[in-house]
Amino acid sequence: MLLTPHTLVGLAVASVIKDPLIAFPVSVGMHYLGDMVPHWDFFSNTNEEQRVSGWRPLAVAGELSLAVATGTAAVLYALWLVNDPALAFRMLICGIGGVIPDLLSGLKMYLKDLNGLLKINNHIQEKLQFQAPLPWGILTQLLVSGFSALVILGSIAL
Numbered sequence: 001m002l003l004t005p006h007t008l009v010g011l012a013v014a015s016v017i018k019d020p021l022i023a024f025p026v027s028v029g030m031h032y033l034g035d036m037v038p039h040w041d042f043f044s045n046t047n048e049e050q051r052v053s054g055w056r057p058l059a060v061a062g063e064l065s066l067a068v069a070t071g072t073a074a075v076l077y078a079l080w081l082v083n084d085p086a087l088a089f090r091m092l093i094c095g096i097g098g099v100i101p102d103l104l105s106g107l108k109m110y111l112k113d114l115n116g117l118l119k120i121n122n123h124i125q126e127k128l129q130f131q132a133p134l135p136w137g138i139l140t141q142l143l144v145s146g147f148s149a150l151v152i153l154g155s156i157a158l
């Protein structure tokens, strides 16, 4: 799944679970569930060489920027508009938690030898990825993103 929907799911977790010690691991767990939703991303049906060459790394970097912008906007929204520093903190850690498995997988492209935890993370992610062709693979992610946005807006009363 793309990083922005993963981030939005993490932010939704942050807005409904008030205890950061529970919210953070749930946000990480929701990443793996998100990957089970049929989706298309820049790495769909590619080999390792295609992933690190051509337009794909640029597309990933661009989309990562969108995810970071989304998370940053949510943190600032919680901090200044909702005036809830605890929520802002949860938004920060859960926004990161929602994409951590992919960030760790990204290391795989640059590190040749992976240690135990990184290996397990990669293995789980490869097993759970459920690919869907365009446009359906994007539509599912728009639905996940829209639902997450509704959860966030519904649980944060200004």
Ligand SMILES: [Zn+2]
Residues within 6 Å of the ligand: 001, 031, 035, 101, 102, 125
């Ligand atoms: Zn993933």
